[in-house]
Amino acid sequence: MATKLPTSAHTGRPWRIHEIAGDFRVEDVWAFRTPGAGPGDFAAMLAAMRAAGGPARQTAPVRFLFAVRWKLGALLGWDTPEAGTGGRVDSLRRRMPADLREAPQGPDDPDMPLKPLYELDDEAARELANKTVHTVMHLSWVAAGDGDHELRMAVLVKPNGTFGRLYMAGIAPFRHLLVYPALTRQWERAWREFGPAGPEAKPAGSTGRVPAGAVARAVGSRVPPRLRALSSMPDFDYADAFSLATDSAERTPEQWARAMFGDVPGPGERLIWRGLLGLRLDYRRGPDTVAGWRVAARGEDWIRLETASWFLTGNLVVRTAEGRVTLVTFLRYDRLLGRIVWPPLSAVHRGLVPGVLRGAAAKSR
Structure with a gap:
């Protein structure tokens, strides 16, 4: 206070x-x-x-x-x-x-x-x-x-x-x-x-390594440009990024994505992604999908997953760099319903993501 x-x-x-x-x-x-x-x-x-x-x-x-x-x-x-x-x-x-x-x-x-x-x-x-x-x-x-x-x-x-x-x-x-x-x-x-203490940033005044398990976040305009550039949608309406300091540097971005969400969507993902957001998911296990999202693009240290519903389009980007794994969410509202549905759900989403990152890190131990 x-x-x-x-x-x-x-x-x-x-x-x-x-x-x-x-x-x-x-x-x-x-x-x-x-x-x-x-x-x-x-x-x-x-x-x-x-x-x-x-x-x-x-x-x-x-x-x-x-x-x-x-x-x-x-x-x-x-x-x-x-x-x-x-x-x-x-x-x-x-x-x-x-x-x-x-x-x-x-x-x-x-x-x-x-x-x-x-x-x-x-x-x-x-x-x-x-x-x-x-x-x-x-x-x-x-x-x-x-x-x-x-x-x-x-x-x-x-x-x-x-x-x-x-x-x-x-x-x-x-x-x-x-x-x-x-x-x-x-x-x-x-x-x-x-505030600026967001993803892939060290705490102010820090000269050492960020402790493993620390999660930083940024929402909206505070998402760094280098992360915003990884979206396939230059006109997205919502963005957030969560970054976890980790010692599990040997994982690839795809391995991190699968550790976070699984190869196929589970009951929780189906409820939120399919039931509430109407996102089209592929329920088959395969190298071209992660938890029902299509693997749309990848780079040396990042992977981008994409899907859409009739009222919004989504990107999930996972990036690994400098002892951190970062999950970035981008959404574009394609219909008015997107603007109505997502803002209240976004608060739930932001509350869940740190646990998703820490849970994925725990799977490597």
């Missing part, structure tokens, strides 16, 4: 935000866990947070809370353009020195109420203004006590008079009981699922 930090954890560091928000009050400072993160991973963390989605991907109670807030704002005129930056208050961009104005801002997502100010190598800031408050969300990247780096968030506020101070006091319990715990789950999960 996230850790609440004292105000000095933010004010005691030489962040650039101090140059333009010195008249703002530090409302909260939090640290979020990012295991294995290194000093150069801040941009990857920001990308992971964006990949995980914004408020629309929060829990139902948090979405309801925000819906009530925006409805009240619409009824009472809290969020009109005149009450925002460029209206009631100037944007902090007007205070920024030339080098900050020329720095990258970060993407301006229309679904994100907070608008970008800047993104640097180790800090980023966004602002929001309405009739109640002018606020800044400051994100930073700090070395933690365990040798990793961690994400920190500071909330800076400048309330609009007595009304703004009463508003901030009124929403404080909701922030601490609902919003911050939900953010913690979303952002820490984003690091685990989309």
